[in-house]
Amino acid sequence: MRIQRIVSVCVALAALAVASLSLAQEPRRPLSPAGVAATQVGGKWSAPDKDGERTYTGGKWIEISYGRPLLRGRTDIFGKGADYGKAVNAGAPVWRAGANVTTTLKTEVPIEIGGKRLEPGEYSMFVDLKEPQWTLIISKQPRQEKYDPNEKSKTWGAYNYDPKFDVVRVPMNMAKPAFSVDQFTIAFVDVTDPGGKIAMVWEKTGAVVPFKVLSS
Numbered sequence: 001m002r003i004q005r006i007v008s009v010c011v012a013l014a015a016l017a018v019a020s021l022s023l024a025q026e027p028r029r030p031l032s033p034a035g036v037a038a039t040q041v042g043g044k045w046s047a048p049d050k051d052g053e054r055t056y057t058g059g060k061w062i063e064i065s066y067g068r069p070l071l072r073g074r075t076d077i078f079g080k081g082a083d084y085g086k087a088v089n090a091g092a093p094v095w096r097a098g099a100n101v102t103t104t105l106k107t108e109v110p111i112e113i114g115g116k117r118l119e120p121g122e123y124s125m126f127v128d129l130k131e132p133q134w135t136l137i138i139s140k141q142p143r144q145e146k147y148d149p150n151e152k153s154k155t156w157g158a159y160n161y162d163p164k165f166d167v168v169r170v171p172m173n174m175a176k177p178a179f180s181v182d183q184f185t186i187a188f189v190d191v192t193d194p195g196g197k198i199a200m201v202w203e204k205t206g207a208v209v210p211f212k213v214l215s216s
Contacts, residue, residue: 032067032099039188039196041213042109060109062188064125064198067099070183077203078129085129092158094126094137097200098184102143102155110214111195113138114170117214123167126158127200127207134172134207136198141165172200172207180204 043059069088071077079087089095097103103125111118113136124143128135141162142154155161184202191197195212 030067030100032069034100035066035068035098035186037064037066037186037188037198038062039191041191041193041195060107062105062107062109062111064103064105064186066097066103066125066184066186067101068183068185069099069202071180071203075203078205081131084131089129089158093161094128094158096158097125097127097186100157101145102157103186104143105138110216112212112214113198113209114168116168116170118167124155124165126161127172128169133174136168136170136172136207136209137163137166138168139165140167170209172209175201175206175208176204177201177206181206 039062040056040059041062043056046055046057048054077088078085085095104122105125106122107118108120110120116138118138124139124141126137126139128137139155139161141160144151144154144156147156152160153162180203181201185200187199187201189197189199189208193213195210197208197210199206199208201207
């Protein structure tokens with residue numbers, strides 16, 4: 001009987017440990033976490049107050065929302081030759097510039113990319129992956145907020161992409177980082193009040209495109 005009680009206690013403790021482990025693992029992290037790249041332009045810094053603090057007011061936001069896939073041990077993520085871009089495109093005609101939902105660019109101020117003026121609003125962002133140079137695409141094509149396989153006119157990621165909605169297509173300047181970047185990253189770099197650059201980097205490939213901030 002004593003042995004049976006010991007066995008019962010051990011089984012109960014094991015079950016409790018498994019349950020605790022399951023709870024500790026929930027909720028599961030997404031394979032490609034959501035990310036946001038943002039900058040604020042056009043504002044003014046106040047003079048320091050009596051405590052030396054300054055306040056930034058009147059700025060307008062520019063934001064890019066995207067999914068951030070990780071390499072997880074993969075190499076040559078963009079491929080080579082005739083297969084270049086096919087793996088990350090995953091059957092779509094262009095790359096969604098990230099993962100999961102369609103990547104979006106939202107601006108509160110008029111900006112210029114590739115010589116084209118973009119009014120304040122929300123746009124979709126894609127990349128046409130070609131060697132030796134990528135092309136950034138800004139689009140007004142409607143997007144799906146929730147995936148519907150029967151929907152053929154709105155994008156999900158880059159699926160259903162239609163170039164007739166493009167408002168910008170501009171070659172990107174390619175760059176090679178000095179290290180391998182594990183998680184796909186979009187960032188605003190070299191930003192000043194007149195403008196800056198949108199940068200993308202993953203593994204050992206980077207690309208940037210300049211933008212200007214316009215007056216309303």
